[in-house]
Amino acid sequence: MKISVASGKGGTGKTMVAVGLAVAAESAVLVDCDAEAPNCHIFLRKGDPEVHEVFVPVPQVDASRCSLCGACAQACRFNALAVAGGKVILFDKLCHGCGVCTAVCPSGAVQEVKRKVGVVEVDEDGSLVVVTGRLDVGEATPVPVIKAAKRLAPSAGITIVDCAPGTSCAVVEAVKDSDLCLLVTEPTPFGLHDLRMAADTLAELEIPAAVVVNRSDGEDAGVREFCRTRGLAIAAELPVDRRAAESYAVGKHPSLEHEEWRRAFRRLLCTVTRTASGREC
């Protein structure tokens, strides 16, 4: 069972929910796919992770074979190549590693070499495995790192995927192949606005979704109305609680500190399991 946690708006509590679910499960794999700012590990403070470097293929042109025909530059839909002044110029930050330049070169002058764009850290400690995707600073797209993190995550009964905020490629890649996506929101106009975008994205991807309202005021009128009209289930309404904020402020997960929070996440895990797999827990 694979559960992704996304939101639209940043700061709604995705990481808190993802970590809460992973902790509530007897054993789980938690994949932090917010590769530009991964921080699930802060809550969990594990040991010494195994580090895997992530590479993307980029073209390298053999000048002795290149006829400067420009086929590679013309075929590149990302405009990462140009032919000027008797050579091929590569703008590697624009390259998506699709390999079309290698494929179209009539002289066989283009070969692919590796360029590092980030790392995946696998932290395995007993029943909880934390896999963290970490994009190198200055890189344009986290997608290759997210793919690698998901690939390197060991298979498990429950896999929780923490996503980046927003609705871009990074989120699409992270939620792909989920059995259920939890959309974490907050009862503010900002939370609702971005929840709508996230819900639209998941509908487009045909991924089942449910909503978690964090910092709930107990009424959540706008969110409830939205969920009703869209046929989205509300999986949990987590209350505004000073104790949760205090735990969070010192990097501790409220479910590891307070019994009510532990139970709340246990309940959420059961709801999610039932919704995603039909199994009781």
Added chain:
Amino acid sequence: MKVAVASAGNTLDSPVDPRFGRCAWFVIVDTDTMNLEAVPNPAAGAAGGAGIQAAQALLSRGVQAVIAGQVGPNAFQVLSTAGVRVLPFGGGSVKDAVDAFTAGQLTEAAAPTGPAHMGMVPGDSTPGFPSGGMGPGWGMGRGGGRGRGRGRRGW
């Protein structure tokens, strides 16, 4: 010599576009014959790498000098590698730019004159850099009306 002027339109009277990579047109003038040709910029709507694509298109047309408000780092690299002169010019028509060029009044840029992605956001300006582009807006108007109808009792 063939000079390409980044332009908002396709005539000599059109204003010079401050952006190179995402300008609407290139007006290409042959200063020896004063022949004029306007070509739409194939990169105007590119998702990324617009400056690179625009520069490549001009190279294939044998352009030897480029006049634009600003030229970003990627486009500058392509143009300068090919030995194309980059000449910043702001605030005038294509004709003004060509006149200034033929009169020898334009100074060649030795380095990119604007930041990358300058043409992508309307009015984007980074402190320390000249103010940026005038691209089409990306907004998606969602405003409603103000609801000024008057209720009437009954049907």
